[in-house]
Amino acid sequence: MRAAFFDRHGGPEVVEVGDLPDPAPGPGQVLIRVRAAGLNHLDLWVRRGLPGLRLEMPHVGGSDLAGEIAALGDGVTGWAAGDRVTANPGVWCAGDACEWCGRGEHALCRSYHVVGEHVPGGFAEYVTVPARNLVRLPDGFPFESAAVAPLVYQTAWRGLMSRGGLTAGETVLVTGASGGVSTAAIQIAKHHGARVFAVTSGAPNVRRVAALGADLVIDRLEEDFSRRVWQETGKRGVDLVLDSVGEATWDSCVRTLSPGGRMVVYGGTTGPTGTLNIPRLFWKQNAIIGTTMANRAEFEAVMALVLDGTLAPVIDDVWPLDRAREAHERLEAGGVFGKLVLTP
Numbered sequence: 145m146r147a148a149f150f151d152r153h154g155g156p157e158v159v160e161v162g163d164l165p166d167p168a169p170g171p172g173q174v175l176i177r178v179r180a181a182g183l184n185h186l187d188l189w190v191r192r193g194l195p196g197l198r199l200e201m202p203h204v205g206g207s208d209l210a211g212e213i214a215a216l217g218d219g220v221t222g223w224a225a226g227d228r229v230t231a232n233p234g235v236w237c238a239g240d241a242c243e244w245c246g247r248g249e250h251a252l253c254r255s256y257h258v259v260g261e262h263v264p265g266g267f268a269e270y271v272t273v274p275a276r277n278l279v280r281l282p283d284g285f286p287f288e289s290a291a292v293a294p295l296v297y298q299t300a301w302r303g304l305m306s307r308g309g310l311t312a313g314e315t316v317l318v319t320g321a322s323g324g325v326s327t328a329a330i331q332i333a334k335h336h337g338a339r340v341f342a343v344t345s346g347a348p349n350v351r352r353v354a355a356l357g358a359d360l361v362i363d364r365l366e367e368d369f370s371r372r373v374w375q376e377t378g379k380r381g382v383d384l385v386l387d388s389v390g391e392a393t394w395d396s397c398v399r400t401l402s403p404g405g406r407m408v409v410y411g412g413t414t415g416p417t418g419t420l421n422i423p424r425l426f427w428k429q430n431a432i433i434g435t436t437m438a439n440r441a442e443f444e445a446v447m448a449l450v451l452d453g454t455l456a457p458v459i460d461d462v463w464p465l466d467r468a469r470e471a472h473e474r475l476e477a478g479g480v481f482g483k484l485v486l487t488p
Contacts, residue, residue: 145163145164145165145166145167145268145269145270146161146162146163146268146269146465146488147161147162147163147164147204147267147268147269147465147488148160148161148204148205148206148267148268148465148468148469148486149161149162149164149202149203149204149205149267149268150191150201150202150203150205151201151202151203152201153191153192153193154191154192154193155191155192156191156469156470156472156473156476157469158191159191159468159469159472160469161465161466161468161469164202164204164268166269166270167264167270167271167272168215168272169215169216169217169220169272170217170218170272171217171218171219172217172218172219172220172238172274172275172276173217173220173272173273173274173275174213174214174215174216174217174220174223174229174272174273174274174275174278175213175214175215175216175217175270175271175272176209176211176212176213176214176229176231176266176270176271176272176273177211177212177213177214177269177270178209178210178211178266178268178269178270178271178488179210179211179212179287179291179487179488180209180210180211180287180288180290180291180462180485180486180487181206181208181209181210181265181266181267181291181485181486181487181488182206182207182208182209182291182292182293182295182324182483182484182485182486183206183471183472183475183483183484183485183486184207184208184295184296184324184483185323185324185411185413185475186207186258186260186261186295187205187206187207187260187267187472187475188472188475188476190203190205190260190261191205191472197261197262199262203264204260204264204265204266204267204268204271205260205261205265205267206259206260206265206266206267206268206271206486207233207258207259207260207261207265207266207294207295208230208233208260208266208291208292208293208294208295208296208483209230209231209259209265209266209271209291210228210229210230210281210287210288210290210291211228211229211266211287212225212226212227212228212229213225213226213227213229213278214270216275217272217275220275222275223275223278227280228280228281228283228285228287229278229279229280229281230278230279230281230290230291230293230294230447231259231273231277231278231279231294232277232279232294232298232440232443233258233259233260233261233265233277233294233295234250234251234256234257234258234259234277234298234437234438234443235256235257235258235259235263235273235274235277236250236251236253236255236256236440237253237254237255237256242254242255248439248440248441249439250438250439250440251302251436251437251438251439256437258437259271259273266291267465267468267486267488268465268488269488279294279444279447279451281451282451285451288459288462288485288487289450289456289457289459290450290451291485292324292457292458292459292482292483292485293328293447293450293455293457294443294447295324295437296323296324296325296327296328296457296483297328297332297446297447297450297455297457298437298438298442298443298446298447299325299328299410299435299436299437299438300325300326300328300329300332300386300446301328301332301438301442301443301445301446302435302436302437302438302439302442303325303329303386303408303410303435304316304329304332304333304336304384304386304408305332305336305442306435306438306442307408307433307434307435308384308386308406308408308433308435309384309406310333310336310338310383310384311336311337312336312337312338313337313338313339314338314339314383314384315338315339315340315341315377315382315383315384315402316329316333316338316339316340316341316382316383316384316385316386317340317341317342317343317369317373317382317384317385317386317397317400318330318333318340318341318342318343318358318385318386319342319343319369319385319386319387319388319389319393319397320343320344320387320388320389320413321342321343321344321349321353321358321361322344322345322349322352322353322480322481322482323388324458324482324483325388325410325411326342326386326388327353327356327458327481327482328455328457329386330342330353330356330357330358331356331357331455331456332446332455334356334357334358335449335454335455338384339359340357340358340359340360341358341359341360341361341362341369341373341376341382342358342360342361342362343361343362343364343369343393344361344362344363344364345363345364345365346363346365347363348481349363349481350363352481356458360372360376368396369393369396369400370396370397370399370400373400374399374400377402380402381399381400381401381402381403381405382400382401382402382405383402383404383405383406384405384406384407384408385397385398385400385401385405385406385407385408386408386410387407387408387409387410387411388409388410388411388412388413389411389412389413389414390409390411390412390413390414390415390416390418391412391414391415391416391417391418392414392415393414394418394419394420395418395419395420395421398420398421398424398425398430398432399424401428401430402428403428403429403430404428404429404430405428405430405431406430406431406432406433407430407431407432407433408433408434408435409432409433409434409435410434410435410436420432457482457483458481458482458483459482459483459484459485460480460481460482460483460484461484461485462484462485462486462487463484463485463486463487464486464487465486465487465488467486468486471484471486
């Protein structure tokens with residue numbers, strides 16, 4: 145099969161496109177003929193090399209994908225060759241056997257791993273995934289839209305709804321607002337009746353984020369977003385911050401919180417270390433909460449809203465698989481709004 149892969153960690157130059165052996169579905173798995181696959185920042189981190197991550201090389205990235213079932217592994221029922229599908233990229237233990245899966249907290253599973261991160265992903269003509277992870281696509285639903293939703297929408301949903309406890313009428317601040325999770329979060333928050341402040345950079349991105357429904361979009365290149373939030377909320381602050389930027393914005397994000405406000409963190413793209421004014425934290429009775437991915441029920445809930453058109457995945461561009469290295473370069477350089485899609 146044709147695939148985009150790397151056989152060593154490094155910059156975009158390690159990405160190549162060539163032929164690899166076709167995978168075969170194991171018990172409980174299906175083989176998917178990939179029609180579209182979405183690029184995430186996770187793909188950049190895996191390519192560079194993550195601490196403790198040991199990969200079988202060559203490695204094929206791509207956590208988000210959509211296509212048609214090509215073959216069924218032993219024991220798979222309820223599916224047939226030709227069915228149009230996408231898949232949850234998070235994989236947990238069989239039979240919900242561990243403590244965390246027994247509680248329905250699949251993202252905390254001791255054996256939890258992610259398609260495209262720990263095992264081969266969708267930047268190829270074929271990929272295998274567990275049949276229990278499949279979601280059926282409605283007739284006519286674009287493969288490209290289905291291929292950019294699973295990872296970012298489940299992350300945004302869990303961060304806002306489950307971990308952040310968002311309720312109607314609250315005020316939310318979303319940083320890095322041109323990214324995939326953030327564009328999903330803006331839509332989810334508005335759908336649930338929140339007032340949304342969003343932080344991005346550059347006039348074009350400000351216009352695009354506003355078009356997603358954000359009530360106020362702040363250009364961080366033009367002003368201090370924490371000061372603007374403070375002014376816009378009458379010196380109250382926001383109820384909830386959803387942040388993945390990390391080190392560069394950490395202190396400013398904490399300062400925007402209202403008394404009793406929550407900050408939910410799902411990434412740290414600018415660095416792993418954040419400073420914190422501890423008296424401010426306890427005096428305002430704030431909470432700082434970590435989150436990543438989602439459990440099965442959360443994933444299915446948000447994907448239902450994507451597939452019925454309530455939430456609309458944002459696609460920056462669609463490129464052929466042969467441009468995989470260029471896609472890595474473009475995402476790494478910044479300027480992508482929403483998601484890039486590769487088509488094998």
